[in-house]
Amino acid sequence: MARRLRKTSYLxxxxxxxxxxxxxxxxxxxxxxxxxxxxxxxxxxLFQTNNWEEAESTLQKSAVHLALKKAGCRTEDVQCMFxxxxxxxxxxxxxxxxxxxxxxxxxxxxxxxxxxxxxxxAMAISGGFAERVICVTSSHFASAExxxxxxxxxxxxxxxxxxxTVTGSGAFLLGTKKEGARARIAGMTVGKIVDYGxxxxxxxxxxxxxxxxxxxxxxxxxxxxxxxDYDRIITGDLGCVGQKxxxxxxRDKHLDISAQHMDCGIEIYDGKEQDTHAGGxxxxxxxxxxxxxxxxxxxxPGGWNRVLFLPTGALLSKVSFNEGRTVPGISHGLxxxxxx
Amino acid sequence: MARRLRKTSYLxxxxxxxxxxxxxxxxxxxxxxxxxxxxxxxxxxLFQTNNWEEAESTLQKSAVHLALKKAGCRTEDVQCMFxxxxxxxxxxxxxxxxxxxxxxxxxxxxxxxxxxxxxxxAMAISGGFAERVICVTSSHFASAExxxxxxxxxxxxxxxxxxxTVTGSGAFLLGTKKEGARARIAGMTVGKIVDYGxxxxxxxxxxxxxxxxxxxxxxxxxxxxxxxDYDRIITGDLGCVGQKxxxxxxRDKHLDISAQHMDCGIEIYDGKEQDTHAGGxxxxxxxxxxxxxxxxxxxxPGGWNRVLFLPTGALLSKVSFNEGRTVPGISHGLxxxxxx
Numbered sequence: 001m002a003r004r005l006r007k008t009s010y011l012x013x014x015x016x017x018x019x020x021x022x023x024x025x026x027x028x029x030x031x032x033x034x035x036x037x038x039x040x041x042x043x044x045x046l047f048q049t050n051n052w053e054e055a056e057s058t059l060q061k062s063a064v065h066l067a068l069k070k071a072g073c074r075t076e077d078v079q080c081m082f083x084x085x086x087x088x089x090x091x092x093x094x095x096x097x098x099x100x101x102x103x104x105x106x107x108x109x110x111x112x113x114x115x116x117x118x119x120x121x122a123m124a125i126s127g128g129f130a131e132r133v134i135c136v137t138s139s140h141f142a143s144a145e146x147x148x149x150x151x152x153x154x155x156x157x158x159x160x161x162x163x164x165t166v167t168g169s170g171a172f173l174l175g176t177k178k179e180g181a182r183a184r185i186a187g188m189t190v191g192k193i194v195d196y197g198x199x200x201x202x203x204x205x206x207x208x209x210x211x212x213x214x215x216x217x218x219x220x221x222x223x224x225x226x227x228x229d230y231d232r233i234i235t236g237d238l239g240c241v242g243q244k245x246x247x248x249x250x251r252d253k254h255l256d257i258s259a260q261h262m263d264c265g266i267e268i269y270d271g272k273e274q275d276t277h278a279g280g281x282x283x284x285x286x287x288x289x290x291x292x293x294x295x296x297x298x299x300x301p302g303g304w305n306r307v308l309f310l311p312t313g314a315l316l317s318k319v320s321f322n323e324g325r326t327v328p329g330i331s332h333g334l335x336x337x338x339x340x
Numbered sequence: 341m342a343r344r345l346r347k348t349s350y351l352x353x354x355x356x357x358x359x360x361x362x363x364x365x366x367x368x369x370x371x372x373x374x375x376x377x378x379x380x381x382x383x384x385x386l387f388q389t390n391n392w393e394e395a396e397s398t399l400q401k402s403a404v405h406l407a408l409k410k411a412g413c414r415t416e417d418v419q420c421m422f423x424x425x426x427x428x429x430x431x432x433x434x435x436x437x438x439x440x441x442x443x444x445x446x447x448x449x450x451x452x453x454x455x456x457x458x459x460x461x462a463m464a465i466s467g468g469f470a471e472r473v474i475c476v477t478s479s480h481f482a483s484a485e486x487x488x489x490x491x492x493x494x495x496x497x498x499x500x501x502x503x504x505t506v507t508g509s510g511a512f513l514l515g516t517k518k519e520g521a522r523a524r525i526a527g528m529t530v531g532k533i534v535d536y537g538x539x540x541x542x543x544x545x546x547x548x549x550x551x552x553x554x555x556x557x558x559x560x561x562x563x564x565x566x567x568x569d570y571d572r573i574i575t576g577d578l579g580c581v582g583q584k585x586x587x588x589x590x591r592d593k594h595l596d597i598s599a600q601h602m603d604c605g606i607e608i609y610d611g612k613e614q615d616t617h618a619g620g621x622x623x624x625x626x627x628x629x630x631x632x633x634x635x636x637x638x639x640x641p642g643g644w645n646r647v648l649f650l651p652t653g654a655l656l657s658k659v660s661f662n663e664g665r666t667v668p669g670i671s672h673g674l675x676x677x678x679x680x
Contacts, residue, residue, distance in 0.1 A: 002467070002468050002469050004419075004469070004470075007416075007419060007443075008419075008420075008443045010469060050663075051663055053659060053660065053663065054663075076347075079344075079347060079348075080348075080530055084448065086429070087428075087657065087659070088427075088428030088429065088487075088657045088658070088659065089426070089428065089448065089450065089655065089656065089657035089660070090448045090655075091655070091656070091657045091659060091660045091665075094533060094655035094656075094660075094668055095660065095665060095668070097533070098532075098533030098534075098535055098655075098668050101532055102532070103347075103348045103530035103531060103532050104530075104531065104532060104533055104670065105447070105449070105456055105459075105460060105530070106447065106448040106449045106453075106456070106655075106670075107445070107446065107447055107448065108424065108429065108430045108446040108447065108448040109444075109445070109446045110429065116445055116446070119445075120445060120460065123463065123464060123467055123469055124463060124467075126467065127342070127463055127464075127466065127467020127468065127469065128342050128467065129342050129344070129350060129463055129467065130344075146659075147428075147659075190420055190443035190444075190445070191443060191444065192438075192441055192442070192443050192444060193434060193437070193438030193444055194438075195438055315429065315430075315431070315434035315438075315446075316429065316431070316434075317427065317428045317429035317431045318428070319393060319427070319428065319431060319486075319487075320393065320429070320431045320434075320435065323390075323391055323393065323394075325431075325435060328434055328435070328438050330444065330446075
C-alpha cells in the first residue's frame, strides 16, 4: 500500500525491491566507459537476426532471460510483465517477450518507459496484485533511426545537439523479497506531459528538460526534500545540451541540482572518443545504465544510499514531426535506496 | 486490495466503480445502430482540425472533458490517467490529453488498450494509489488507414474479411464512489500475447480470436465460472469472421459461448447497409460501445447484471507486416457488474 504525498507522489509503505536485473547492449555501448559492467554485449548489432527490429526484440528477450536466470526465478513465478519500446506499435516488445507467456501490460512513454514500467510494477506489488513482476524496455540505434529519422543507408548528417540512440535493454525483476535484492523502490512521482513548444527532433535533450524539471520540482515539494537528500539525481537521456537546460530551468525555481545531477546519456558513451554528439538516448539507455551501473553503486560499499532516477521521454513521431507539431516531454521519477 | 485467483486473474475485494464515462464518435458511427446513444457525434471527421491525427487527439480530449463534466469532477480531482491509441508513438494521446495536466501512464496494447487501461486504473484505485483515475482510448478511421495500410487518397480495395476502424473515443472515470456510478469492476484477467502464426492484416479478427479464446478460457478456469454466469461475453473488435473463429476455438476447449457472445465491432455498424465488411475495429470501437451501450444495459431495468468485457488487440505495425512477420494478438478481460 502507498501513502500518497499530495497529488502526484507516493511513498511505498509496503516496500518493493529490485530483486535482480540484467542489461544487454550493442557493440558501441560495449566499447563505452560502462562496457565492462553490462551483463551481455552483442557480437554485432544484428544479434544474429534478419533485421533491426528482430535484433531489438532479441535484446528484450535476452535481458528478461538473464534477469530471471540471475534471480533463479522461473517465468511461472512472475505474475505480470510491464514492457515497451520506441517503435511504432511497440513491435520490439510484441515479438520479443510474447514467448514468455507472462501476462503483459504494453506501455508507451517514449524513453521514459523504463520509469513508467517500474512505477506500475511497484504499484502492482505494493497494491497486492503480484509477488513478482518483470519490467523491460529497449531501444536499438538502427531501428530508431529508421523509425524517427532516416534508414542508416541514407547516411544523413547529424547536428551536434542530436543524441545517439542506445542499442540496449534492461530488465528488472521487482518483488517483495528483501534478501539478496539490489535496491529498494521507496517512492515515486508520476510524470506529466510538459510542452514548451520546441520542435527540433535533433535536439531532444532540450525538448525533454522541461518535463524532467517539472517532475523534480514536484518531487521535492511533495516529498518535502531538497536535492541534498539525494546522492545523485539521475535523468535518462538529456545529454549535455539537455543537462544545461535542466539545471538552468531548476535554478529559476530556486533548486540547485548541479552537484547531484547525472545523466545516463552522458555516462554511457565517451562523447569525445565515440562521436556520439550530445550523448546517448532511447529506452535502453537509462534501463541498461540502471542495471549495470546505478544499482551497482547502490550495492557496493562506499557507494550511494539514495538516488532519484528519472527516465525522460520525447513524445514525437515521424508523422507529428512532419506535420510541424511540437515535441512534448514526460519524465517519471523513482526513489531508489540502498538496502540497509 | 485484490484477491488473486491463481495466476492471471484478480477478484477486487475493495470495489472499483465506473463513476462516469463519455463517448465521442465520427459521422459513420453516428449513422450506425448505436448512433443515438453516443454523447457526441462529430459534424465531420476532421473535428475542425488540420489533419487526421489532430482529429483523433480531439476525440480523446472531448471524451475526457465530457466524462469529467458528466461526473461534476475537476481535473485536480483525478490522480492519474491511463491512455493510449493505435498511432506510432501514440501521438493521438500525447497531443490529446497533455493539456489536462494529469499524471499520465501511456499504454500500448493495440485495440485491447481500453481493457488494459481499465485494469491498470482499477489496480491503482484498489491498491490505494488513487481515489479517481481516468482511462481513455481512441482510434480514427483515416489516421489508422494511413498508419497501417494506405492513405485514403490511394483508394485501395478492401477484402470482405477486413474491418473498418471506428472513429471514436471512450473515456472512463474510475473511482471509489458507488453512489451514482454506472457499474462495478468486480474482477479482471490479464491478457497474454498469443500468436497462431497468422499473417493477414486484412483479417485481424482471425488473428485476435486465439487471444480472446485464451483469456476467456483462463478466466473461466481461474474464477471457477461458466459462460452461463455472464449475461454477455463481449469482445472488442473481432467482427463476424473473428466471432466464428472464437466460438469454434472455445468449442474445442469444451466451452460454448455462442449464446452469450457479442462483439462491439459487429454492434457498432449495420454491416449490410454501411458496407463495413467484417465489422468495426480499433481502440475506439469497444471504448465507445462500452460507454454508450454496454454500461447502459448494466444500468437500465431489465438489462444485464454481469458481463465479461474483453477488448482484443492485433499487435502488428506496417514495418512488421512488410517484414513478413505474424500478427500476434492480446485480449484483456474485465468483469463488469450492475450496481445493486
